[in-house]
Amino acid sequence: MRVINCIILDDEPMAVALLSKYVDKIQNLNLVKATTNPFEVLEFTNNNSVDVIFIDIQMPELTGIQLMEMLGNKTKFVITSAYSEYALQGYEHNVIDYLLKPVSFDRFYKAVVKVQEVFKEQAFTNVMTAEEKSEDFLFVKTDGKLIKINLNDLQFVEGLKDYLYLHLKNEKLIVLDTLKDFELKLPNNFMRVHKSYIVRLDQIESIERNRIFIQNKIIPVGDTYKTKFQDWVKSFI
Structure with a gap:
């Protein structure tokens, strides 16, 4: 399975540190950026390819929903939030899973498995499509x-x-x-x-x-x- 590049974004430094530790424990999950600043994420994704962002919703300068709208289809998302009421709104974007805080490692791992399955299916589709290309x-x-x-x-x-x-x-x-x-x-x-x-x-x-x-x-x-x-x-x- 290919390596999945991810970002962790949360306005709470302790949450960033915890999820970063979780990422370190999972093979084929590569943390390319961990930050409390959404504008750093915007700048990074403008110049780099990212597969998934673990993103908080309630942030003071720019909410997670606003950031997802700005990034569009550049990447996929796993929401990490203490508030369940954002779930429906979040799924209007490329959201694979919704994690309620406090996030346990077991629940985080299950979300990563979902992410891996999405990219596996996408890779299979791409292979099948490549075979069909010759048929015009x-x-x-x-x-x-x-x-x-x-x-x-x-x-x-x-x-x-x-x-x-x-x-x-x-x-x-x-x-x-x-x-x-x-x-x-x-x-x-x-x-x-x-x-x-x-x-x-x-x-x-x-x-x-x-x-x-x-x-x-x-x-x-x-x-x-x-x-x-x-x-x-x-x-x-």
């Missing part, structure tokens, strides 16, 4: 059923929180998935060009400054993805 099609879930789509018909993908709009040549499908996960299922003739868009490169009709035009649709190129996209464009000049 995918199965997507929409309206409670699986629909086969031909990747040659897919022009671009538009993300909206946990939903995607798949813009096909003759229709548009709404799919329950995240842009990050869906990107992993696509072959290399698709490119992420914005936090909300993936485009099929051979469908691009024109490029003007930081805008891509596909079928009368204007797609912005985000700053994070600009260099990679410009390098691709330069390869044809």
Whole structure:
């Protein structure tokens, strides 16, 4: 099993110290940051990949809910809180488990097992999807059923929180998935060009400054993805 990189965030130093000790006892769980400062977490995740954050809810400067909203799909979360009333609100985000304080090692371990199972399932899905890529099609879930789509018909993908709009040549499908996960299922003739868009490169009709035009649709190129996209464009000049 691959190593899972985690962060511990809690405004109580004793809670940070306790969970850090728990992490040290579990194989394949790697603590990359332990802090009481949510802004340090924001900065760290902007420059580093993190699998899961063990996050407190009630913090003075920035609540756990606010931070989860800001991080979006960058990582998954395990909530650690003394208040059970935040459980429902927390599960609107990428929350795998909810731990009520005081957190025992036994309960913490069970949460880690859940995290490991999520990443195991994701890895299996990625392997299966990689095998399907050679077939130039995918199965997507929409309206409670699986629909086969031909990747040659897919022009671009538009993300909206946990939903995607798949813009096909003759229709548009709404799919329950995240842009990050869906990107992993696509072959290399698709490119992420914005936090909300993936485009099929051979469908691009024109490029003007930081805008891509596909079928009368204007797609912005985000700053994070600009260099990679410009390098691709330069390869044809």
